[in-house]
Structure formats: C-alpha cells, structure tokens
Amino acid sequence: MAVVSNYPKLSADWLRHEKDARLHRKQVTILAATGNLATGAVLGQILAGAATSAAKAGGNTGGGSLTLDATTPKLVGVKAGVYKVRAIGLAANGGIFSVHDPDEIYIGNYTIGGPDFANQIKFAMADSGTDFAVGDGFDITVAAGSGKWAYYDPTAVNGCAVPRGILLDARDVSGGADVAGVVVTGEAEIVAIGLAWGAAVDDADKKSAGVALLAKLGFQTRQLS
Structure with a gap:
C-alpha cells in the first residue's frame, strides 16, 4: 500500500546548497492575490x-x-x-x-x-x-513597475516573463493584501523537481525553459525532472 505523506514541503526539498546566503537572499513584497505559495515557488518581479x-x-x-x-x-x-x-x-x-x-x-x-x-x-x-x-x-x-513579486509567467508583459528568484519559505498570498517574503536570487544548487510553478507554466517544456532562465541567475540544477 502506498504511503501518503501530509508533511508540508520544506525548502530542503529544492535548495541543496547556497554559495552565500547573506548575498543571495532578498526580502521582497509579494503581490496580493498571487496565491498560496509553496516554498520553491519560482517568482518574477513587476518591473514595467x-x-x-x-x-x-x-x-x-x-x-x-x-x-x-x-x-x-x-x-x-x-x-x-x-x-x-x-x-x-x-x-x-x-x-x-x-x-x-x-x-x-x-x-x-x-x-x-x-x-x-x-x-x-x-x-x-x-x-x-x-x-x-x-x-x-x-x-x-x-x-x-511596482517592484512587487509574483509567479514567473513566460507570457507576462510586466517583467514577470523572466524569473528573478525562488521563494524560500511558503507564504499564503491568496488574500487582498501584499505579503512579505524572502527569495533566493542565485548562486545556489537546486533540485528542479522540488520547484513550484504558477498556472502559466503548465508543462515540462515550459518548466525546462524556466530552469534554463534560472541558470542565468547562477542556479545550478541537480535534477531536471
């Protein structure tokens, strides 16, 4: 019989090593109504x-x-x-x-x-x-743009078409207020299967494209699928 785990997802599920957390973590404001975000959510920033x-x-x-x-x-x-x-x-x-x-x-x-x-x-x-x-x-x-953060969306025209970081700890941003969070912005080793994606990234090809863009920030991927 399969064993079903109800434990919440942990950052260790996707973040294996950081070169220097002091330099590559950033406190950000996540846009209201973005959703209930798990750790490992791939985010963009509203720059336009x-x-x-x-x-x-x-x-x-x-x-x-x-x-x-x-x-x-x-x-x-x-x-x-x-x-x-x-x-x-x-x-x-x-x-x-x-x-x-x-x-x-x-x-x-x-x-x-x-x-x-x-x-x-x-x-x-x-x-x-x-x-x-x-x-x-x-x-x-x-x-x-507002500078706030939301899910990476390859079709976005506000700046979020480019991933800028990965959410460190889960945040519920499903309500009508912005929420503070911390993102890892690069120079880290990650496990891609542990990442969380928004609704616009709905297939393996889009996830792979997102991972390729994360690599430009200095994220090294241990596992692609």
Missing part, C-alpha cells in the same frame, strides 16, 4: 508599468502620428524606460523609422504603411500633412 507616447523633445517637422496598440501596447520582454523611434529614411507620405529600447539597443525598423511594430512594444504610425524629416520621431515611455 503603463506605456505612453509623445513626440520627441523639440517636436517634429512632419505632421504624422504614432499610436500605441490599444490592447497590447507592451509585449513580452518590455523594459521600463524610454523607447526611441526615429526617422532614418524619407518617403513621400511615409518613412522608415529605427527603434531603440531603453538600453539604446536597436530592436528593429518600422515602415509607415507596413505591419505594426511588435517587439517589446507594439505601435503603428500614420503620415499626415508635412512629410517627416530625418531625425523626427517619438518617445515611448514605459513607467517603472
């Missing part, structure tokens, strides 16, 4: 807030406009800060624009009249009146 757009400082020669997508202005991988959309190629009633993220990394071009730009942010542009000049453009500002 609302997105807004405006013409670049000093205004534009051209009379066109930029409109953020009404449903999904932010996409997976979005960063807090200012995205710069600048004209690099001229055309009558159009133009080509380069897009750089808040770290000044080039992430693609957009052509007026073409498909929506959809890398980290999603927008479309239209020409009206005077044509754009080289250097014209728009700034898209993504506000900083």
Whole structure:
C-alpha cells in the first residue's frame, strides 16, 4: 500500500546548497492575490508599468502620428524606460523609422504603411500633412513597475516573463493584501523537481525553459525532472 505523506514541503526539498546566503537572499513584497505559495515557488518581479507616447523633445517637422496598440501596447520582454523611434529614411507620405529600447539597443525598423511594430512594444504610425524629416520621431515611455513579486509567467508583459528568484519559505498570498517574503536570487544548487510553478507554466517544456532562465541567475540544477 502506498504511503501518503501530509508533511508540508520544506525548502530542503529544492535548495541543496547556497554559495552565500547573506548575498543571495532578498526580502521582497509579494503581490496580493498571487496565491498560496509553496516554498520553491519560482517568482518574477513587476518591473514595467503603463506605456505612453509623445513626440520627441523639440517636436517634429512632419505632421504624422504614432499610436500605441490599444490592447497590447507592451509585449513580452518590455523594459521600463524610454523607447526611441526615429526617422532614418524619407518617403513621400511615409518613412522608415529605427527603434531603440531603453538600453539604446536597436530592436528593429518600422515602415509607415507596413505591419505594426511588435517587439517589446507594439505601435503603428500614420503620415499626415508635412512629410517627416530625418531625425523626427517619438518617445515611448514605459513607467517603472511596482517592484512587487509574483509567479514567473513566460507570457507576462510586466517583467514577470523572466524569473528573478525562488521563494524560500511558503507564504499564503491568496488574500487582498501584499505579503512579505524572502527569495533566493542565485548562486545556489537546486533540485528542479522540488520547484513550484504558477498556472502559466503548465508543462515540462515550459518548466525546462524556466530552469534554463534560472541558470542565468547562477542556479545550478541537480535534477531536471
């Protein structure tokens, strides 16, 4: 007959060794209504807030406009800060624009009249009146997020698409109030089968992808399944 254990899960079930707990543990605020979290819950951090757009400082020669997508202005991988959309190629009633993220990394071009730009942010542009000049453009500002923590979710557009740490001790955050907790942020040896995942990580492939991202934080995995 199988033996069923009712003992609560322990951190030792997933955390086997830490290089230096003083350096790689962090007290955090877990977002209200995240759920009843077990030790070993893989968490992300809400780093990106609302997105807004405006013409670049000093205004534009051209009379066109930029409109953020009404449903999904932010996409997976979005960063807090200012995205710069600048004209690099001229055309009558159009133009080509380069897009750089808040770290000044080039992430693609957009052509007026073409498909929506959809890398980290999603927008479309239209020409009206005077044509754009080289250097014209728009700034898209993504506000900083709350900094609170919630389950890692590879589809999230608030920063939680990247895991940032693993919950050390279980916390019930199913109510309407935020709850304090402690996460291990890296440089530790873990057992992947002992980790706890949110509803969005619902198959082995997604768990493996999450474990691969944890490795970038310095987590070494002893057991994958």
